[in-house]
Every structure is written in C-alpha cells, then in structure tokens.
Amino acid sequence: xxxxxxxxxxxxxxxxxxxxxxxxxxxxxxxxxxxxxxxxxxxxxxxxxxxxxxxxxxxxxxxxxxxxxxxxxxxxxxxxxxxxxxxxxxxxxxxxxxxxxxxxxxxxxxxxxxxxxxxxxxxxxxxxxxxxxxxxxxxxxxxxxxxxxxxxxxxxxxxxxxxxxxxxxxxxxxxxxxxxxxxxxxxxxxxxxxxxxxxxxxxxxxxxxxx
Numbered sequence: 001x002x003x004x005x006x007x008x009x010x011x012x013x014x015x016x017x018x019x020x021x022x023x024x025x026x027x028x029x030x031x032x033x034x035x036x037x038x039x040x041x042x043x044x045x046x047x048x049x050x051x052x053x054x055x056x057x058x059x060x061x062x063x064x065x066x067x068x069x070x071x072x073x074x075x076x077x078x079x080x081x082x083x084x085x086x087x088x089x090x091x092x093x094x095x096x097x098x099x100x101x102x103x104x105x106x107x108x109x110x111x112x113x114x115x116x117x118x119x120x121x122x123x124x125x126x127x128x129x130x131x132x133x134x135x136x137x138x139x140x141x142x143x144x145x146x147x148x149x150x151x152x153x154x155x156x157x158x159x160x161x162x163x164x165x166x167x168x169x170x171x172x173x174x175x176x177x178x179x180x181x182x183x184x185x186x187x188x189x190x191x192x193x194x195x196x197x198x199x200x201x202x203x204x205x206x207x208x209x210x211x
Contacts, residue, residue, distance in 0.1 A: 004174040008185035013160035021151025053208040079114040101136035
C-alpha cells in the first residue's frame with residue numbers, strides 16, 4: 001500500500017484523479033492551460049458540476065464543463081467527463097462506459113476515468129484508453145469493498161509530459177488521508193478543485209475561490 005499524500009506530492013501533474021475508499025470518495029481536477037484552470041466545483045441537486053470561474057475567459061467548454069458526480073439511484077457515479085451523464089442515462093455503469101471512449105484531444109488522448117460506488121460498499125473503477133491502433137481499450141476493476149483507512153486511486157496521467165503519459169496498470173492501493181491533506185498535497189500551481197465525500201458529508205475546495 002502506498003501513501004496517497006506522497007504520491008500526489010511527488011507528481012506535479014496527475015491530471016484528474018478519483019479515489020474510492022470504505023467511507024470516502026475524492027475527485028480532483030488540475031489544469032495547465034488558462035481554460036482548464038478557470039474552473040470551480042459547484043453543488044447540484046444530485047452531485048456537482050464544473051463551472052467557469054470567470055465566464056469571460058471561457059474558451060472551449062466541451063471537455064472541461066461537465067457533471068463529475070451524480071447519483072444513480074442509491075449509487076454514486078464519479079467521472080472526469082460528460083460520461084457521467086451517459087452512465088446515469090444508461091442506468092448501468094459498464095453499459096454507459098462501453099458507449100464512450102477516450103477524449104478527442106490529440107496528441108494526449110486523455111483517458112476517461114470513472115467510478116461507481118454502490119450502497120453495499122462495493123465499487124468499480126474504469127479507464128478508457130487510446131491505443132496506437134486508434135482503438136479504445138476499456139478496462140474495468142471491480143472491488144468487493146475496501147478496509148478502513150485505505151482505498152484505490154486512479155488518475156488520467158502518469159505525470160507531466162508532452163504528450164501527457166496515460167495512467168498505466170491497476171488502480172493504486174493507497175492509505176487515505178483527510179480531505180485537507182489531499183488538497184494541500186496537490187501541486188499548488190496546477191490544482192484547480194477537489195470534491196471530498198466523507199461518510200456522505202461533501203466538502204468542495206476551489207483554488208479560484210481562495211481555498
């Protein structure tokens with residue numbers, strides 16, 4: 001098991017990340033461009049959405065404005081893009097993911113990462129990756145639960161680069177810190193927002209709002 005804080009402190013740009021544990025879910029976004037950094041998380045009736053902090057600076061909203069978190073019945077869906085809506089509309093995590101592929105942002109071809117947390121404590125993580133052939137590789141990881149104090153972490157990128165290197169391997173088993181520590185561990189220049197759901201209590205962190 002690795003320490004999530006160490007992982008984040010030693011990686012200036014994991015991109016977007018999902019962490020699922022026994023009693024908590026974290027989702028964070030980072031940005032290198034002005035457009036990506038010009039965002040905040042806001043609460044909605046069934047989750048959260050991204051929103052431009054300064055609408056006048058918004059350029060292309062297609063890959064940065066979406067609902068990262070939505071309820072699907074008693075389950076919670078968390079993703080890094082508008083596939084959240086696809087999954088919820090399908091009413092089925094895998095069926096929704098099978099309808100989508102990586103983002104069309106060549107040369108990065110950012111993977112789509114998604115999670116569903118079920119009321120019985122089981123959960124799934126998924127990543128949709130670009131292959132050299134141009135096809136999409138869809139990977140699913142199903143968990144019967146997690147022990148107290150630990151969870152599983154997946155991100156869009158291995159780290160910074162040009163093009164950005166896609167996350168590789170299985171989700172990482174990590175020791176889970178408190179939300180404030182996660183927010184502090186994210187790179188100060190690149191972090192944008194963090195969603196923390198601990199025991200059903202949601203806290204949002206937004207760099208653009210002074211957090």
